[in-house]
Structure formats: C-alpha cells, structure tokens
Amino acid sequence: MSVVTATTPIRKNSGWRLFLQTVIGRAYPRVIGQQREKSWMFFEVLLPLINVAAYVYVYRAIGAPEDYVGFVVIGGAMIAFWMNVLWSMSSQLYWEKEQGNLALYIISPAPLMAILLGMAVGGMIATLLRAGAIIALGTWLFNVQYVVMNPWQLLAVFVLTMVALYGLGMMTASVFLLFSREAWHYVNLAMEPVYLLSGFYFPLKNLGFWVALGASIIPLSLGLDAMRQLAFRSGPSLGFLSVPLEIGILSVLSVVFLVAARWLLKTLERLAREEARLTENRR
Amino acid sequence: MTTETHLDDLAIKTEALSRIYKIRGAKKGEMRERVALEDINLSIPRGELFGLLGPNGAGKTTLIKILTTLLSPTRGRAWVAGFDVVRESDKVRPRINMVSGGETSGYGLLTVRENLWMFAQFYGIPSRQAHQRIQTLLEMIGLADRANTKSSDLSTGLRQKMNIVRGFMTDPEVLFLDEPTLGLDVQAAREVRAFIRRWMDENPSRTILLTTHYMQEAEELCDRVAIIHEGRILACDTPDHLKQEVQHEAIFQLLVETEQPLNSLALENLPGVLRLHHQWMNGGLQLEISLAEEGVLPLVIGELERQQAHLRSLQKRQPSLEDVFVQLVGLRMEEVERERGNGYHPNTQE
Ligand SMILES: Nc1ncnc2c1ncn2[C@@H]1O[C@H](COP(=O)(O)OP(=O)(O)OP(=O)(O)O)[C@@H](O)[C@H]1O
Ligand SMILES: [Mg+2]
DSSP: OOOHHHHSOOOOOOHHHHHHHHHHHHHHHHHTGGGTSTTHHIIIIIHHHHHHHHHHHHHHHTTOOTHHHHHHHHHHHHHHHHHHHIIIIITHHHHHHHHTHHHHHHHSSSOHHHHHHHHHHHHHHHHHHHHHHHHHHHHHHHTOOOOOSOHHHHHHHHHHHHHHHHHHHHHHHHHGGGOOTTHHHHHHHHHHHHHHHTTSSSOGGGGOHHHHHHHTTSHHHHHHHHHHHHHSTTHHHHOSSOHHHHHHHHHHHHHHHHHHHHHHHHHHHHHHHHTTOSSSSOO | OOHHHHHTTEEEEEEEEEEEEEEEOSSTTOEEEEEEEEEEEEEEETTOEEEEEOOTTSSHHHHHHHHTTSSOOSEEEEEETTEETTTTHHHHGGGEEEEETTOOOSOTTSBHHHHHHHHHHTTTOOHHHHHHHHHHHHHHHTOGGGTTSBGGGOOHHHHHHHHHHHHHTTOOSEEEEESTTTTOOHHHHHHHHHHHHHHHHHOTTOEEEEEESOHHHHHHHOSEEEEEETTEEEEEEOHHHHHHTTTTSEEEEEEEEESSOOOHHHHHTSTTEEEEEEEEETTEEEEEEEESSGGGHHHHHHHHHHTTEEEEEEEEEOOOHHHHHHHHHSSOHHHHHHHHHTTOOTTEEO
C-alpha cells in the first residue's frame, strides 16, 4: 500500500506566486485547449474573412479610397477581440457557475481577480492568433498597404486597447455573477449595436461628434480610430480625436475598468454569497 | 469554557447555525422563506470521518456550502480548521477542498492530467510537485491509464474518479464530500469508498465530512454519523451506538403469499408490533416488521394465517441505520423522498 500521500507534505505558495500561478493555470485551457479542435480556423478565421470580403467589395464597387479596404481588414481582426470579450469574458462566470467550476474557484485560496485575469490573458492570446491570421490573410488577399510612421505608438495603442477592453470584460463578468439564464440575452443585446458604434468597418468620425464620443466608452472605438491614424496614409485626416488624446482616454478607461472590476467583484461576490447565487441553480 | 480554547482540536464546529432561503412565490413579487438549516450544533474533532445522512432536501448540501465559504449563514457561526468561515474565509480556503457527486467541473478540451494540474495551480502547488502527486493519486484510484484522455471523453465513473483526485491532491486538512458516489455503479462506488478509507487511514490528522443518502455507505465508512432531516440534526453518534438505540427491538423480514390484499392495519395494531413496512416483491409480499420483543412473533404469524397469507420465509435481521432513521422520523427515507417528489415542502413558510 502506498504511503506516498502521507509522507510528503506538499508546499503551497501564497501571495503573488499564487496569484501568478492562478493566472497561468486559468489561461492554460484557452491558450492550449482552445487550439485543439481545428474547427476554429474555419469558424474564427475564414468566416470573419468572408465578412470582411463583403465590405471590401462594397467599398471597391462604390469607389471608396483604397485605405478603406485596410480599415475593414483591421476592423475584422479587432472584432475577434470584441467577440471574445463578450462570449468568453462577460458571460463566462455564468457558464462557470452552471458547470460547477465557479464554486471550486471560490473555495480555493486563489483570488477571483486572478481567475478573471487568467481568463482575460488566455482569451487575449488565443484571439491574437485568430486576429493575426485574419490580418495576414486579409492583407495578402486584398493587397492592403500600410504606412506606419510610429510603430511604438501603434503598439502602445494596441496594448492599451486590449487592457481597457479586457478590463471592461472583467468588470461585466462580475456583474454576471448575479445573473442566471437571462445572461444570454444581455450578451446578444450588446453585440449588434457595438458593430455600428465602434466603427469596425468605417471611421468613427462618420458617426458625428456626439455619437462618436458616446461610443468611446467602448475601448475598441478609440483604439481602432487611433490604429487607423497610425497605420494608413489617409488615417490622420479621418481620425476622430488626436492620437495622444485617444491614448490618454484609453489609459483612463483602463484604470477605471480595472478598479471597477476589482470593486464589483468583491461586492457582488459577497452579495451572491448571501443570496445563494454562487452555485448553480437550486437542485 | 470559550469556543476558542478547544477550537484547535476541532476540524469543524458550528453554533446554532441556520440558513433560510428566500424564494419567489407563485404570485408576482411574493417572497417565501424556506428553512434549509435550523440550529445546527456540531463538533467534529480532527481525524474523524463524519457522515451526514439524510433524505433529499434535508439540508446536507446547504451545510457544506456554508462550511466551504460558498454561502453565508442566516444565523449562527461556523468554524473550519479553527477559522470562522465568514470572517476568516481566506484562512479556511487553503485548508479545505470539496468534491460533489455528479460534478462536471474542469474543461472538456483538457486531458485529465491537465485539468488536475490546472486546479493544483489555484492552490499554489508548484508544477513539478503537482504532477508527481497527480500521478500517485491517479495510480491509487486506477485512472493512470486515462491520464491523457480528454476529460470530455470520460464516463461518469471515471470522471468522478478524476474529481476525487482533484479534491484529495491538495491534501486538505478538512475535505468535504457531497454524495461522492452519486450515480456510480456498484464497482466504481466501492473503489471510491476504498480510496476514501485508505486516505483517512494514512494520516490520523485528516478530517472528512461526507454526505450521503445511502445508509450502507454511512454505516460502512463513517466514524460518526449525524442524521439530518428537514434542516435539523436528529441524532449524532457512532453507527454502533445509533443502532443500539433500536437494538432492543426485534426486526423480522417475512415473505408471504396471499390472494387477497393484506389488512396491514390489523397487523400493526397487534400489541407489541412497533412498525410495519410492506412492499411487493416478485410474486410475494415482503413484510418488514419491528417488534418490541421476539415473543410477539407468534401473534403476527397467527394473524397472517387468519388472513390466509402463507408464510414462505422468515428471517431475523440486524438493525441498520435505516431502522434508526425510521424510529426518529416515523417514515423510511425513501418514503420521505417520495413525498418531497410530490411537491411536499414541510419547511416552507410564507
Ligand atoms: N438556492 C436555493 N434557493 C432556494 N431554496 C433552496 C436553494 N438551495 C436549496 N434550497 C432548498 O433548501 C432545502 C435544503 O436543500 P439542500 O440542497 O441543502 O438539501 P440536500 O440535503 O443536499 O438534498 P439532496 O439530497 O437532494 O442533495 C431544500 O428544501 C431545497 O429545496
Ligand atoms: Mg445535496
């Protein structure tokens, strides 16, 4: 009879090590697992590309400036992140609850914030793969020309957009702790208008100043606007606000979303514990 | 004597613990209350395998949820491994783990080994050590050959073995098992029980709180058993002591053949007959009858003859926890569950 389990006491890290391990652990199924079923290449790269192609042909048919083709490719790639945030961040805690994972996360010593961060990082990496494929294929298929004067600024904008976007995802995820089945509807509700408001396929400026300003609460809108300005010849003339200003707003949004996520998570977790909503529905 | 002085030796302690659920009534805006736990006082020393036995809806899962920091008590307090589950939940969590029957945790795209490794990360166990431990436990429970199978491809029994490894691998001071053998076939259930017993025997400081509604499981596995019904603990002792309560009764199993329906009331009303339970079994009627003493038996047989029921077999039975439950509640556990299934909720109030 084995006595191994009795004789080797196990070491358990705490503090920042535990936090880091949790982030990596929760990111793992997204980074590794999600690539196992090869069907993602069809559903998450080819289908979006077909969508992009439709816009490309429309723009070409009406004789729009060639840069618009590039806008569409970039927009098509960034939509992947938005879909990921909606389906795999915001509503995720609801699914985790139904599956029984949430209860196990909560009873573990891992901070829930680290779980959320792991979900975000994992989702971001998996989506980066898809978005990268969309950009590479789109650029090649439609012969997109980029003019990048300031690659570091472009990188900074992209990173900030990601932080703000996934921060928003973490924030809404905690709200979903309190939801049950209706969670589904809210996600659907958020999907379509955002396509329009964030200017995935056309410059944000076209919406008019006030609508564009309102849309800026969605980090993708400003992020995309700044990226267009930084990557295309005609970009600057079509920009909504100046790039430095957009970077400033994105930074503020990042901080606000992350702080709010932390606070909401704490508060709503407590509330959910009192109202018996941390576990799947009454059995 | 304050609770603090002896909390150190106790794995679990509860004081007047109660939980009331608010549920939506039939009418709009109407709220009802359901008392799931009422005034639970438990002291479970370290090293004990403690069983919570009760029918559906007794409050077993509710109690586990409170003790594992998933649910707030409505009243009362509880300590696990010496820490208050509400105020010091961060100290409780590194010391506990939980496995539930029929659990579907983890991610189907990951293999058994990967799923387990992931959960080990949430406890801060370094990767190398986690992998060693997972391997050892997989071998112990007989799942090592499936370590690289995607968890979505596992059968219910194998999946539950994976869950068991998940719960045990963090070497918790206090482990909560909520109906760990639920839905398993006889063989798998037996293996899981053997694993649990073995794990307890390896280290005398380990504690398990296990819920079940299988009498036999409680009897076979647990050092002490609490019988819980409608949110209250009715009795709490070792299985032997509990059974001694009904030891003075003589319990017989009779198989009879009869043409016409049996008048069971006439049997129950015989002096010295304490309880009677009957059910149809392939062609015959099985009677289970508790008597104040053996001497009452001839009376029973006489009454059966008078009703023209022919005795086919007769057997004296040792008392079981089922008899204890019947004595405490007045119904067999399955009868309680059948009534609940019909929408009967004794503990719901406006
Ligand atoms: N979230 C909830 N909201 C409202 N009522 C609940 C909730 N969870 C449980 N209940 C009710 O509380 C009572 C106790 O339920 P609990 O799940 O603790 O019982 P149990 O002993 O675990 O039963 P089972 O053997 O079916 O698992 C039941 O009447 C149940 O219907
Ligand atoms: Mg239960």
